[in-house]
Amino acid sequence: MSDAICVHELCKEYPDFSLQNVSFCLPKGSIMGFIGENGAGKTTTIKTMLGIAKKTSGSVKLFGLDLADHEKEIKNRIGVVFDECSFHDTLTALDVAKILGKIYADWDDPLYIKYLKQFDLPEKKKIKEYSRGMKMKLGIAAALSHHPDLLILDEPTSGLDPVIREEILDIFLEFIQDEEHSILLSSHITSDLDKIADYLTFIHEGKIVLSKSKDEILEDLGILKCSLEEFGALDKTSFITYRKNQFGCEVLIKDKMNFISRHPDMIVDPVSTESVMVFYARGKTV
């Protein structure tokens, strides 16, 4: 299986923040959830990958090609949505079609109009009169309407109600059905990622802390609740982080099956995407 995205040791320096050797690959035909707390570096990674922000070092391949050498081809094959609306707010949805029709070789007006109707977006209303959710839906409609092979979406479902979120997640799932299309989706709404992501990449303070298939993560990791005495007796290599609370300790265990076989008396609960994010962001290491 070839990769739609392959990021290798990507670095970006801002005065108060640095992206440090970010590496991950997204196999073609799959959805990757890109997760991290506010300010972890998700948008910076996406902007640096796309050349919108200049990288300090590292390499990015999209469809196996270098962006610098194949910019036009690559940009035609990608649909991008950022959490802030990228269209000027005096435009209407129809104006957007006129502009994008000139930019993208495969722009599909009938498909765009179909999405406007499906998402209940008025064609002639100015974007400044759209709600936040409507602007987000417009961005998604526009990104899908030039038949991209890859969607890169920064918080695409934030600001949307659960009904339209589910509809959009279904569209994303349909999009990857032919195994040629892929999606990188950053989100705080971990329940959305639980539903649709095949791979999860966690970023914390500018570094990738975990990037694996969701199934592997769910099989490998577990949460142990134990007393402080029990925690003190644990083999320190058996866990990743821990959090103390008023009752004792919660511990993010790795190689869960092996741990359970060595500690049959202890109860290890399954992890969720959200709990893994919180353990990496707020848990302590030894």
Ligand SMILES: Nc1ncnc2c1ncn2[C@@H]1O[C@H](COP(=O)(O)OP(=O)(O)OP(=O)(O)O)[C@@H](O)[C@H]1O
């Ligand atoms: N143009 C910029 N100049 C300087 N610093 C920046 C710039 N853009 C982002 N940063 C800093 O980089 C850090 C990471 O920001 P980024 O937007 O990538 O985080 P994020 O994970 O997308 O967060 P959120 O979930 O809140 O959108 C922040 O500390 C931010 O202040």
